Amino acid sequence: MSIFDFAAGTDPTMGESAAVCSRKACRSQASWQLLWNNPKIHTPERRKTWLACGDHREWLQDYLQTRGLWKETVPLEDGRVSGALEQDS
Ligand SMILES: [Zn+2]
Numbered sequence: 001m002s003i004f005d006f007a008a009g010t011d012p013t014m015g016e017s018a019a020v021c022s023r024k025a026c027r028s029q030a031s032w033q034l035l036w037n038n039p040k041i042h043t044p045e046r047r048k049t050w051l052a053c054g055d056h057r058e059w060l061q062d063y064l065q066t067r068g069l070w071k072e073t074v075p076l077e078d079g080r081v082s083g084a085l086e087q088d089s
Contacts, residue, residue, distance in 0.1 A: 019076055021053035023060060028053035033076050034060050036069040047071060 019030040030051035037046055052060045057073065064070035 019051050021056050022050040023052065023056040026053060026056055028055065031076050032057040033074050034064060034070065035072040035074065036064045037071055038069050051076065 020026070021028045021030045022034075030053055032052040032054070034050040034052055034057070035047045036050065037044065037048065042048070050060055050064075052073075061070060061073055
């Protein structure tokens with residue numbers, strides 16, 4: 001099962017507009033960034049970013065923590081993503 005089965009972000013039409021929660025089917029404004037790294041496919045310094053609304057921050061964080069991928073959760077200020085948003089693999 002792919003980790004991406006559970007998160008949106010593969011839809012290119014979402015573009016670079018508003019920061020929307022990465023939880024599949026959730027269209028809420030994101031207020032958190034979850035930074036993660038998959039040691040199997042990423043170098044240690046690499047950070048992938050998922051966005052989360054208040055309702056799904058815990059869910060997504062738990063999902064990543066369960067798989068040993070989670071690194072950090074930081075607030076998303078003013079709907080702006082501080083780093084490069086990468087949701088592809
Ligand atoms: Zn959400």
